[in-house]
Amino acid sequence: MIRLLTSKWTKVVVFAVCLFPLASLGWKALRGEMGANPVEFITHATGDWTLRFLVITLAITPLRKITRVPQFIRFRRMLGLFAFIYACLHFSTYMVLDKFFDVAEMLKDIQKRRFITVGLAAFVLIIPLAVTSTAAMIRRLGGKRWQLLHRLIYVSAVLGVIHYYWLVKSDVRKPLEYAWMVGLLLAFRLGVWVVDRSRPCGPRSGSSVELPVTAESA
Protein backbone atom coordinates (compact mmCIF):
# COMPACT_ATOMS: atom_id res chain seq x y z
CA MET A 1 0.00 0.00 0.00
CA ILE A 2 2.70 2.46 1.03
CA ARG A 3 4.75 1.59 -2.05
CA LEU A 4 1.71 2.21 -4.22
CA LEU A 5 1.05 5.54 -2.57
CA THR A 6 4.59 6.77 -2.86
CA SER A 7 5.18 5.72 -6.45
CA LYS A 8 5.31 8.67 -8.81
CA TRP A 9 3.00 6.89 -11.24
CA THR A 10 0.18 6.89 -8.76
CA LYS A 11 0.01 10.67 -8.95
CA VAL A 12 -0.22 10.48 -12.73
CA VAL A 13 -3.08 8.02 -12.50
CA VAL A 14 -4.92 10.08 -9.88
CA PHE A 15 -4.46 13.17 -12.06
CA ALA A 16 -5.95 11.37 -15.05
CA VAL A 17 -8.87 10.13 -12.98
CA CYS A 18 -9.56 13.67 -11.73
CA LEU A 19 -9.59 14.88 -15.33
CA PHE A 20 -12.11 12.27 -16.34
CA PRO A 21 -15.29 14.23 -15.41
CA LEU A 22 -14.01 17.15 -17.46
CA ALA A 23 -13.20 14.91 -20.40
CA SER A 24 -16.62 13.31 -20.11
CA LEU A 25 -18.26 16.74 -20.21
CA GLY A 26 -16.26 17.69 -23.28
CA TRP A 27 -17.17 14.41 -24.97
CA LYS A 28 -20.87 14.88 -24.23
CA ALA A 29 -20.72 18.46 -25.50
CA LEU A 30 -19.16 17.38 -28.79
CA ARG A 31 -21.73 14.64 -29.27
CA GLY A 32 -24.65 16.82 -28.26
CA GLU A 33 -25.54 14.50 -25.39
CA MET A 34 -26.27 17.18 -22.84
CA GLY A 35 -30.03 17.08 -23.15
CA ALA A 36 -32.26 19.92 -24.19
CA ASN A 37 -30.60 22.54 -21.98
CA PRO A 38 -26.82 22.12 -22.31
CA VAL A 39 -25.91 25.28 -20.38
CA GLU A 40 -27.90 24.05 -17.40
CA PHE A 41 -26.30 20.61 -17.75
CA ILE A 42 -22.77 22.05 -17.70
CA THR A 43 -23.55 24.38 -14.81
CA HIS A 44 -24.94 21.56 -12.69
CA ALA A 45 -22.20 19.10 -13.60
CA THR A 46 -19.35 21.50 -12.82
CA GLY A 47 -21.05 22.54 -9.59
CA ASP A 48 -21.50 18.93 -8.51
CA TRP A 49 -17.85 18.10 -9.22
CA THR A 50 -16.65 21.15 -7.34
CA LEU A 51 -18.50 19.95 -4.26
CA ARG A 52 -17.34 16.38 -4.75
CA PHE A 53 -13.70 17.36 -5.00
CA LEU A 54 -14.05 19.60 -1.96
CA VAL A 55 -15.44 16.66 -0.02
CA ILE A 56 -12.70 14.31 -1.26
CA THR A 57 -10.02 16.86 -0.35
CA LEU A 58 -11.49 17.30 3.11
CA ALA A 59 -11.51 13.53 3.53
CA ILE A 60 -7.75 13.12 3.15
CA THR A 61 -6.83 14.14 6.69
CA PRO A 62 -9.43 11.91 8.39
CA LEU A 63 -8.34 9.09 6.08
CA ARG A 64 -4.73 9.58 7.10
CA LYS A 65 -5.60 9.56 10.78
CA ILE A 66 -7.91 6.57 10.68
CA THR A 67 -5.67 4.40 8.54
CA ARG A 68 -2.50 5.79 10.09
CA VAL A 69 -1.07 6.10 6.59
CA PRO A 70 0.24 9.65 6.30
CA GLN A 71 1.23 9.16 2.66
CA PHE A 72 -2.27 10.06 1.48
CA ILE A 73 -1.22 13.65 1.98
CA ARG A 74 0.61 13.48 -1.34
CA PHE A 75 -2.67 13.78 -3.15
CA ARG A 76 -4.39 16.47 -1.15
CA ARG A 77 -3.04 19.45 -3.03
CA MET A 78 -3.90 17.94 -6.41
CA LEU A 79 -7.43 17.14 -5.31
CA GLY A 80 -7.89 20.61 -3.83
CA LEU A 81 -6.69 22.23 -7.02
CA PHE A 82 -9.09 20.14 -9.04
CA ALA A 83 -11.90 21.41 -6.83
CA PHE A 84 -10.68 24.88 -7.71
CA ILE A 85 -10.57 24.07 -11.43
CA TYR A 86 -14.12 22.79 -11.43
CA ALA A 87 -15.17 25.85 -9.42
CA CYS A 88 -13.59 28.10 -12.03
CA LEU A 89 -15.45 26.26 -14.78
CA HIS A 90 -18.72 26.52 -12.84
CA PHE A 91 -18.26 30.25 -12.35
CA SER A 92 -17.17 30.76 -15.97
CA THR A 93 -20.26 28.95 -17.22
CA TYR A 94 -22.38 31.36 -15.20
CA MET A 95 -20.40 34.42 -16.29
CA VAL A 96 -20.11 33.54 -19.97
CA LEU A 97 -22.93 31.23 -21.00
CA ASP A 98 -25.55 32.58 -18.64
CA LYS A 99 -24.72 36.25 -18.26
CA PHE A 100 -22.59 36.82 -21.38
CA PHE A 101 -20.14 38.97 -19.45
CA ASP A 102 -22.92 41.37 -18.47
CA VAL A 103 -21.21 42.68 -15.35
CA ALA A 104 -24.12 44.93 -14.39
CA GLU A 105 -26.46 41.96 -14.44
CA MET A 106 -24.00 39.88 -12.44
CA LEU A 107 -23.67 42.57 -9.80
CA LYS A 108 -27.46 42.72 -9.56
CA ASP A 109 -27.55 38.97 -9.12
CA ILE A 110 -24.89 39.01 -6.43
CA GLN A 111 -26.74 41.68 -4.50
CA LYS A 112 -30.23 40.29 -4.84
CA ARG A 113 -29.97 36.52 -5.09
CA ARG A 114 -28.72 35.01 -1.87
CA PHE A 115 -27.67 31.75 -3.43
CA ILE A 116 -25.40 33.60 -5.85
CA THR A 117 -23.93 35.72 -3.06
CA VAL A 118 -22.87 32.67 -1.08
CA GLY A 119 -21.76 30.85 -4.21
CA LEU A 120 -19.49 33.71 -5.16
CA ALA A 121 -18.19 33.94 -1.60
CA ALA A 122 -17.40 30.22 -1.63
CA PHE A 123 -15.47 30.67 -4.87
CA VAL A 124 -13.60 33.80 -3.84
CA LEU A 125 -12.46 32.13 -0.62
CA ILE A 126 -10.60 29.34 -2.39
CA ILE A 127 -8.75 31.62 -4.80
CA PRO A 128 -6.03 32.48 -2.25
CA LEU A 129 -5.82 28.78 -1.44
CA ALA A 130 -5.08 27.93 -5.06
CA VAL A 131 -2.58 30.78 -5.31
CA THR A 132 -0.70 29.66 -2.17
CA SER A 133 -0.71 25.96 -2.98
CA THR A 134 2.89 25.82 -4.18
CA ALA A 135 5.90 24.80 -2.11
CA ALA A 136 7.41 28.26 -2.56
CA MET A 137 4.27 29.82 -1.15
CA ILE A 138 4.28 27.53 1.86
CA ARG A 139 7.83 28.64 2.58
CA ARG A 140 6.95 32.30 2.10
CA LEU A 141 3.96 32.19 4.40
CA GLY A 142 5.48 29.89 6.94
CA GLY A 143 3.76 26.79 8.19
CA LYS A 144 1.48 28.30 10.79
CA ARG A 145 0.19 31.13 8.59
CA TRP A 146 -0.32 28.79 5.66
CA GLN A 147 -2.23 26.39 7.85
CA LEU A 148 -4.49 29.15 9.13
CA LEU A 149 -5.20 30.48 5.63
CA HIS A 150 -6.05 27.04 4.32
CA ARG A 151 -8.66 26.52 6.98
CA LEU A 152 -10.78 28.71 4.68
CA ILE A 153 -11.62 25.53 2.80
CA TYR A 154 -13.97 24.65 5.64
CA VAL A 155 -15.87 27.91 5.17
CA SER A 156 -15.90 27.48 1.41
CA ALA A 157 -17.28 23.94 1.61
CA VAL A 158 -20.09 25.03 3.94
CA LEU A 159 -20.96 28.01 1.73
CA GLY A 160 -20.94 25.73 -1.30
CA VAL A 161 -23.49 23.44 0.33
CA ILE A 162 -25.69 26.41 1.30
CA HIS A 163 -25.43 27.70 -2.28
CA TYR A 164 -26.77 24.37 -3.56
CA TYR A 165 -29.49 24.14 -0.91
CA TRP A 166 -30.73 27.66 -1.65
CA LEU A 167 -30.98 27.15 -5.39
CA VAL A 168 -33.12 24.00 -5.63
CA LYS A 169 -36.89 24.35 -5.97
CA SER A 170 -38.14 21.60 -3.74
CA ASP A 171 -35.96 18.50 -3.86
CA VAL A 172 -33.32 19.14 -1.20
CA ARG A 173 -31.98 15.61 -1.06
CA LYS A 174 -28.73 16.11 -2.96
CA PRO A 175 -27.78 19.32 -1.12
CA LEU A 176 -28.51 17.51 2.14
CA GLU A 177 -26.28 14.60 1.12
CA TYR A 178 -23.40 17.01 0.65
CA ALA A 179 -24.31 18.74 3.91
CA TRP A 180 -24.10 15.37 5.63
CA MET A 181 -20.68 14.61 4.18
CA VAL A 182 -19.18 18.04 4.83
CA GLY A 183 -20.70 18.03 8.31
CA LEU A 184 -19.16 14.66 9.15
CA LEU A 185 -15.74 15.66 7.87
CA LEU A 186 -15.82 18.86 9.90
CA ALA A 187 -17.11 17.01 12.94
CA PHE A 188 -14.13 14.71 12.68
CA ARG A 189 -11.75 17.64 12.78
CA LEU A 190 -13.65 19.18 15.63
CA GLY A 191 -13.40 15.90 17.49
CA VAL A 192 -9.67 15.69 16.92
CA TRP A 193 -9.25 19.26 18.15
CA VAL A 194 -11.33 18.61 21.27
CA VAL A 195 -9.47 15.42 22.07
CA ASP A 196 -6.13 17.13 21.52
CA ARG A 197 -7.07 19.87 23.91
CA SER A 198 -8.07 17.40 26.57
CA ARG A 199 -4.58 16.00 26.83
CA PRO A 200 -3.26 17.06 30.22
CA CYS A 201 0.09 18.05 28.72
CA GLY A 202 -1.26 19.73 25.58
CA PRO A 203 -0.70 18.52 22.04
CA ARG A 204 2.62 16.92 21.18
CA SER A 205 4.76 19.31 19.20
CA GLY A 206 4.10 18.99 15.49
CA SER A 207 1.12 16.72 15.89
CA SER A 208 -1.78 19.11 15.36
CA VAL A 209 -0.19 21.09 12.55
CA GLU A 210 -1.03 19.53 9.20
CA LEU A 211 1.60 20.32 6.65
CA PRO A 212 2.31 18.58 3.38
CA VAL A 213 5.85 17.31 3.00
CA THR A 214 7.28 19.98 0.74
CA ALA A 215 10.05 17.85 -0.70
CA GLU A 216 7.30 16.69 -3.07
CA SER A 217 6.73 18.63 -6.23
CA ALA A 218 3.53 18.48 -8.21
Added chain:
Amino acid sequence: MLIKRAPDLGYTDVTPKDVYLNRRKFLVGIAGAAVTGAAVIGYKKFSRVVSLPAGPVTSPSKLSGVVRGPYRTDEKQNTLNDVTHYNNFYEFGTAKDDPAQNAQKFVTSPWTLTVEGEVSKTRKFSMDEIMKLAPLEQRIYRHRCVEAWSIVVPWIGFPLSVLINLVQPTAKAKFVAFESYYDIGQMPLGPDAGISLPYVEGLRLDEATNPLALLTVGMYDQTLANQDGAPVRIVVPWKYGFKSAKSLVKIKFVDSQPATTWNDANSQEYGFYSNVNPKVDHPRWSQATERRLGEFRKRPTLMFNGYGNQVASLYGGMDLKKYY
Protein backbone atom coordinates in the same frame (compact mmCIF):
# COMPACT_ATOMS: atom_id res chain seq x y z
CA MET B 1 12.09 21.15 4.65
CA LEU B 2 9.25 21.80 6.96
CA ILE B 3 9.24 18.54 8.87
CA LYS B 4 10.17 19.68 12.31
CA ARG B 5 12.38 17.49 14.39
CA ALA B 6 10.39 16.41 17.42
CA PRO B 7 12.26 17.41 20.56
CA ASP B 8 13.13 14.50 22.82
CA LEU B 9 10.01 13.21 24.53
CA GLY B 10 9.76 12.84 28.25
CA TYR B 11 7.38 10.78 30.35
CA THR B 12 5.03 13.76 30.73
CA ASP B 13 4.50 13.79 26.96
CA VAL B 14 2.98 10.34 27.04
CA THR B 15 -0.74 10.37 26.29
CA PRO B 16 -2.66 9.09 29.28
CA LYS B 17 -4.01 5.64 28.55
CA ASP B 18 -7.71 6.48 28.84
CA VAL B 19 -7.42 9.50 26.54
CA TYR B 20 -5.55 7.39 24.02
CA LEU B 21 -8.14 4.63 24.10
CA ASN B 22 -11.08 7.06 23.95
CA ARG B 23 -9.55 8.82 21.01
CA ARG B 24 -9.45 5.64 18.99
CA LYS B 25 -13.03 4.93 19.97
CA PHE B 26 -14.06 8.39 18.85
CA LEU B 27 -12.35 8.07 15.50
CA VAL B 28 -13.77 4.62 14.95
CA GLY B 29 -17.18 5.98 15.90
CA ILE B 30 -16.97 8.75 13.34
CA ALA B 31 -15.73 6.34 10.72
CA GLY B 32 -18.61 4.03 11.57
CA ALA B 33 -21.08 6.89 11.27
CA ALA B 34 -19.56 7.89 7.93
CA VAL B 35 -19.78 4.36 6.58
CA THR B 36 -23.35 3.96 7.84
CA GLY B 37 -24.29 7.30 6.37
CA ALA B 38 -22.73 6.41 3.04
CA ALA B 39 -24.47 3.04 3.12
CA VAL B 40 -27.85 4.64 3.80
CA ILE B 41 -27.38 7.19 1.06
CA GLY B 42 -26.11 4.51 -1.31
CA TYR B 43 -29.03 2.21 -0.54
CA LYS B 44 -31.53 4.99 -1.08
CA LYS B 45 -29.87 5.91 -4.35
CA PHE B 46 -29.90 2.39 -5.68
CA SER B 47 -33.37 1.68 -4.42
CA ARG B 48 -34.54 4.51 -6.66
CA VAL B 49 -34.21 2.17 -9.60
CA VAL B 50 -37.63 0.65 -9.20
CA SER B 51 -39.41 -1.76 -11.45
CA LEU B 52 -42.94 -0.62 -12.02
CA PRO B 53 -45.81 -3.11 -12.17
CA ALA B 54 -46.18 -4.56 -15.64
CA GLY B 55 -49.36 -3.56 -17.39
CA PRO B 56 -50.79 -2.49 -20.71
CA VAL B 57 -48.54 0.32 -21.89
CA THR B 58 -50.05 3.00 -24.07
CA SER B 59 -47.43 4.61 -26.25
CA PRO B 60 -48.42 7.74 -28.11
CA SER B 61 -50.59 7.05 -31.14
CA LYS B 62 -51.03 9.17 -34.21
CA LEU B 63 -53.94 11.59 -34.17
CA SER B 64 -55.83 12.08 -37.39
CA GLY B 65 -58.35 14.68 -38.43
CA VAL B 66 -56.57 17.48 -36.56
CA VAL B 67 -57.32 20.92 -37.99
CA ARG B 68 -55.10 23.96 -37.89
CA GLY B 69 -56.21 25.96 -34.91
CA PRO B 70 -55.80 29.66 -34.17
CA TYR B 71 -52.96 31.03 -32.05
CA ARG B 72 -50.06 29.53 -33.92
CA THR B 73 -46.75 31.26 -33.35
CA ASP B 74 -44.34 30.92 -36.25
CA GLU B 75 -41.33 30.85 -33.96
CA LYS B 76 -39.16 27.80 -34.36
CA GLN B 77 -40.74 24.77 -32.71
CA ASN B 78 -38.73 22.58 -30.39
CA THR B 79 -38.20 19.00 -31.41
CA LEU B 80 -40.45 16.26 -30.08
CA ASN B 81 -37.30 14.63 -28.71
CA ASP B 82 -36.43 17.69 -26.64
CA VAL B 83 -39.95 18.21 -25.37
CA THR B 84 -40.23 14.57 -24.30
CA HIS B 85 -36.83 14.41 -22.59
CA TYR B 86 -36.79 17.64 -20.59
CA ASN B 87 -39.71 17.58 -18.21
CA ASN B 88 -40.76 18.70 -14.77
CA PHE B 89 -43.12 15.96 -13.65
CA TYR B 90 -41.96 15.38 -10.10
CA GLU B 91 -44.24 12.39 -9.58
CA PHE B 92 -41.77 10.57 -11.83
CA GLY B 93 -38.58 12.02 -10.33
CA THR B 94 -37.21 15.52 -9.98
CA ALA B 95 -34.43 15.47 -12.56
CA LYS B 96 -35.26 16.77 -16.01
CA ASP B 97 -34.62 13.41 -17.67
CA ASP B 98 -36.36 11.35 -14.95
CA PRO B 99 -39.93 11.45 -16.34
CA ALA B 100 -38.86 10.18 -19.78
CA GLN B 101 -37.35 7.12 -18.09
CA ASN B 102 -39.76 6.55 -15.24
CA ALA B 103 -43.08 7.30 -16.96
CA GLN B 104 -42.60 4.63 -19.62
CA LYS B 105 -44.93 2.19 -17.90
CA PHE B 106 -47.49 4.76 -16.73
CA VAL B 107 -50.90 3.28 -17.51
CA THR B 108 -53.15 5.92 -19.08
CA SER B 109 -55.96 3.74 -20.33
CA PRO B 110 -58.69 3.38 -19.24
CA TRP B 111 -58.98 6.94 -17.93
CA THR B 112 -61.76 8.90 -16.26
CA LEU B 113 -61.96 12.67 -16.01
CA THR B 114 -64.54 13.68 -13.38
CA VAL B 115 -66.15 17.10 -13.56
CA GLU B 116 -67.93 18.07 -10.35
CA GLY B 117 -68.66 20.84 -7.89
CA GLU B 118 -70.71 23.90 -8.79
CA VAL B 119 -72.11 22.37 -11.98
CA SER B 120 -75.61 21.29 -12.92
CA LYS B 121 -74.60 17.64 -12.77
CA THR B 122 -71.41 15.71 -11.98
CA ARG B 123 -70.09 14.07 -15.11
CA LYS B 124 -67.43 11.49 -15.81
CA PHE B 125 -65.72 11.42 -19.18
CA SER B 126 -63.66 8.67 -20.74
CA MET B 127 -60.88 9.59 -23.16
CA ASP B 128 -63.01 8.43 -26.08
CA GLU B 129 -65.74 10.83 -25.02
CA ILE B 130 -63.29 13.69 -24.50
CA MET B 131 -61.83 13.20 -27.97
CA LYS B 132 -65.30 13.58 -29.47
CA LEU B 133 -66.40 16.74 -27.63
CA ALA B 134 -65.05 19.10 -30.30
CA PRO B 135 -62.88 19.06 -33.40
CA LEU B 136 -59.24 18.65 -32.42
CA GLU B 137 -57.13 21.62 -33.39
CA GLN B 138 -53.40 22.16 -33.38
CA ARG B 139 -52.13 25.31 -31.74
CA ILE B 140 -48.51 26.35 -31.52
CA TYR B 141 -47.89 27.92 -28.12
CA ARG B 142 -44.92 29.35 -26.33
CA HIS B 143 -44.49 27.50 -23.01
CA ARG B 144 -42.54 29.36 -20.34
CA CYS B 145 -41.35 27.59 -17.21
CA VAL B 146 -40.94 29.50 -13.96
CA GLU B 147 -37.32 28.31 -13.99
CA ALA B 148 -36.68 30.73 -16.90
CA TRP B 149 -36.52 28.34 -19.81
CA SER B 150 -39.06 28.09 -22.58
CA ILE B 151 -40.13 25.98 -25.53
CA VAL B 152 -42.48 26.25 -28.48
CA VAL B 153 -44.83 23.29 -28.70
CA PRO B 154 -47.59 22.38 -31.15
CA TRP B 155 -50.33 21.20 -28.80
CA ILE B 156 -53.49 19.41 -29.92
CA GLY B 157 -56.80 19.87 -28.15
CA PHE B 158 -59.83 22.11 -27.97
CA PRO B 159 -60.73 25.14 -25.88
CA LEU B 160 -61.43 24.37 -22.23
CA SER B 161 -64.48 26.63 -22.62
CA VAL B 162 -66.14 23.89 -24.70
CA LEU B 163 -66.06 21.53 -21.72
CA ILE B 164 -67.07 24.31 -19.32
CA ASN B 165 -70.13 25.26 -21.37
CA LEU B 166 -71.12 21.63 -21.62
CA VAL B 167 -71.19 21.06 -17.86
CA GLN B 168 -73.07 24.27 -17.13
CA PRO B 169 -71.43 25.75 -14.04
CA THR B 170 -73.85 27.35 -11.60
CA ALA B 171 -73.81 31.01 -10.56
CA LYS B 172 -71.71 30.08 -7.54
CA ALA B 173 -68.81 28.86 -9.65
CA LYS B 174 -66.04 31.45 -9.50
CA PHE B 175 -62.93 29.29 -9.83
CA VAL B 176 -61.94 26.05 -11.48
CA ALA B 177 -59.76 23.59 -9.57
CA PHE B 178 -57.71 20.87 -11.28
CA GLU B 179 -56.35 17.67 -9.83
CA SER B 180 -53.73 15.44 -11.42
CA TYR B 181 -53.41 11.70 -11.16
CA TYR B 182 -51.40 10.39 -8.24
CA ASP B 183 -50.83 6.79 -7.27
CA ILE B 184 -47.78 5.76 -5.32
CA GLY B 185 -47.78 2.37 -7.01
CA GLN B 186 -47.21 3.90 -10.43
CA MET B 187 -45.31 6.90 -9.04
CA PRO B 188 -42.99 5.53 -6.34
CA LEU B 189 -40.76 8.59 -6.50
CA GLY B 190 -43.66 10.86 -5.62
CA PRO B 191 -42.85 11.07 -1.90
CA ASP B 192 -39.39 12.42 -2.74
CA ALA B 193 -40.79 15.22 -4.86
CA GLY B 194 -40.64 17.78 -2.09
CA ILE B 195 -44.18 18.96 -2.92
CA SER B 196 -47.40 17.48 -1.65
CA LEU B 197 -49.27 15.26 -4.07
CA PRO B 198 -51.72 14.81 -5.76
CA TYR B 199 -50.82 17.89 -7.77
CA VAL B 200 -53.53 20.53 -7.68
CA GLU B 201 -53.93 23.74 -9.64
CA GLY B 202 -56.58 26.36 -10.23
CA LEU B 203 -57.77 29.18 -12.43
CA ARG B 204 -60.29 31.97 -12.11
CA LEU B 205 -63.40 31.08 -14.11
CA ASP B 206 -62.78 33.85 -16.64
CA GLU B 207 -59.20 32.63 -17.10
CA ALA B 208 -60.48 29.10 -17.68
CA THR B 209 -62.99 30.26 -20.29
CA ASN B 210 -60.44 32.42 -22.11
CA PRO B 211 -60.05 31.18 -25.70
CA LEU B 212 -56.35 30.45 -25.11
CA ALA B 213 -56.93 27.89 -22.33
CA LEU B 214 -56.60 24.54 -24.07
CA LEU B 215 -57.85 21.16 -22.91
CA THR B 216 -54.95 19.25 -24.42
CA VAL B 217 -54.90 15.65 -25.62
CA GLY B 218 -51.96 15.63 -28.00
CA MET B 219 -48.77 17.22 -29.23
CA TYR B 220 -47.05 17.38 -32.66
CA ASP B 221 -49.08 14.75 -34.53
CA GLN B 222 -49.75 12.24 -31.77
CA THR B 223 -51.34 11.76 -28.39
CA LEU B 224 -49.51 13.13 -25.36
CA ALA B 225 -46.36 11.34 -24.26
CA ASN B 226 -46.64 10.03 -20.71
CA GLN B 227 -43.96 12.39 -19.45
CA ASP B 228 -45.83 15.36 -20.95
CA GLY B 229 -49.03 14.70 -19.03
CA ALA B 230 -50.89 11.92 -20.83
CA PRO B 231 -53.67 11.40 -21.57
CA VAL B 232 -55.24 14.81 -20.92
CA ARG B 233 -53.96 18.07 -19.45
CA ILE B 234 -54.54 21.80 -19.65
CA VAL B 235 -52.23 24.30 -21.27
CA VAL B 236 -52.46 27.91 -20.08
CA PRO B 237 -49.76 29.61 -22.14
CA TRP B 238 -49.76 33.06 -20.54
CA LYS B 239 -48.83 31.62 -17.18
CA TYR B 240 -45.76 29.82 -15.91
CA GLY B 241 -45.72 26.19 -16.98
CA PHE B 242 -46.51 24.72 -13.57
CA LYS B 243 -50.06 26.12 -13.93
CA SER B 244 -50.63 23.80 -16.89
CA ALA B 245 -51.51 20.73 -14.85
CA LYS B 246 -50.84 17.31 -16.35
CA SER B 247 -52.68 13.98 -16.38
CA LEU B 248 -55.95 15.41 -15.12
CA VAL B 249 -58.40 13.24 -13.20
CA LYS B 250 -60.66 15.91 -11.75
CA ILE B 251 -62.00 19.33 -12.66
CA LYS B 252 -64.02 20.96 -9.88
CA PHE B 253 -65.93 24.23 -10.00
CA VAL B 254 -65.67 26.08 -6.68
CA ASP B 255 -66.73 29.39 -5.21
CA SER B 256 -63.41 30.42 -3.63
CA GLN B 257 -59.78 30.45 -4.73
CA PRO B 258 -58.54 26.86 -4.56
CA ALA B 259 -55.26 25.70 -3.08
CA THR B 260 -52.46 25.05 -5.57
CA THR B 261 -49.50 22.74 -5.02
CA TRP B 262 -46.65 25.17 -5.64
CA ASN B 263 -48.31 27.94 -3.68
CA ASP B 264 -48.63 25.52 -0.78
CA ALA B 265 -45.00 24.48 -1.14
CA ASN B 266 -43.71 28.05 -1.12
CA SER B 267 -46.19 30.90 -1.12
CA GLN B 268 -43.46 33.56 -1.31
CA GLU B 269 -42.25 32.19 -4.61
CA TYR B 270 -45.31 30.76 -6.41
CA GLY B 271 -48.51 32.74 -6.44
CA PHE B 272 -51.98 31.74 -7.56
CA TYR B 273 -51.90 33.83 -10.72
CA SER B 274 -48.27 33.24 -11.81
CA ASN B 275 -48.72 35.21 -15.00
CA VAL B 276 -45.53 35.41 -17.02
CA ASN B 277 -44.19 38.84 -16.08
CA PRO B 278 -40.64 40.05 -16.75
CA LYS B 279 -41.13 42.86 -14.26
CA VAL B 280 -41.88 40.63 -11.30
CA ASP B 281 -38.89 38.53 -10.31
CA HIS B 282 -38.93 35.22 -8.56
CA PRO B 283 -37.37 35.88 -5.14
CA ARG B 284 -34.31 33.82 -6.07
CA TRP B 285 -33.87 34.58 -9.77
CA SER B 286 -34.80 37.15 -12.36
CA GLN B 287 -37.75 36.60 -14.73
CA ALA B 288 -36.62 39.26 -17.16
CA THR B 289 -34.95 36.79 -19.52
CA GLU B 290 -35.40 33.18 -20.48
CA ARG B 291 -33.45 30.51 -22.26
CA ARG B 292 -35.36 29.17 -25.24
CA LEU B 293 -34.20 25.57 -25.45
CA GLY B 294 -32.01 25.17 -28.52
CA GLU B 295 -30.92 28.80 -28.51
CA PHE B 296 -27.54 29.90 -27.29
CA ARG B 297 -28.24 33.37 -26.01
CA LYS B 298 -31.01 34.16 -23.58
CA ARG B 299 -33.95 36.17 -24.82
CA PRO B 300 -36.08 38.80 -23.11
CA THR B 301 -39.25 37.46 -21.51
CA LEU B 302 -42.52 38.87 -22.83
CA MET B 303 -45.34 40.16 -20.67
CA PHE B 304 -48.00 37.42 -20.43
CA ASN B 305 -45.61 35.33 -22.52
CA GLY B 306 -46.57 37.43 -25.51
CA TYR B 307 -50.31 36.78 -25.12
CA GLY B 308 -51.15 40.19 -23.69
CA ASN B 309 -53.64 40.94 -26.49
CA GLN B 310 -55.75 37.98 -25.47
CA VAL B 311 -55.47 38.13 -21.68
CA ALA B 312 -54.34 41.55 -20.41
CA SER B 313 -57.97 42.62 -20.01
CA LEU B 314 -58.48 39.87 -17.41
CA TYR B 315 -56.17 41.75 -15.06
CA GLY B 316 -57.13 45.35 -15.69
CA GLY B 317 -56.54 47.30 -12.51
CA MET B 318 -54.87 44.42 -10.68
CA ASP B 319 -51.52 45.03 -9.03
CA LEU B 320 -49.57 42.17 -10.63
CA LYS B 321 -46.69 42.61 -8.19
CA LYS B 322 -49.10 41.87 -5.38
CA TYR B 323 -50.99 39.16 -7.24
CA TYR B 324 -47.98 37.33 -8.58
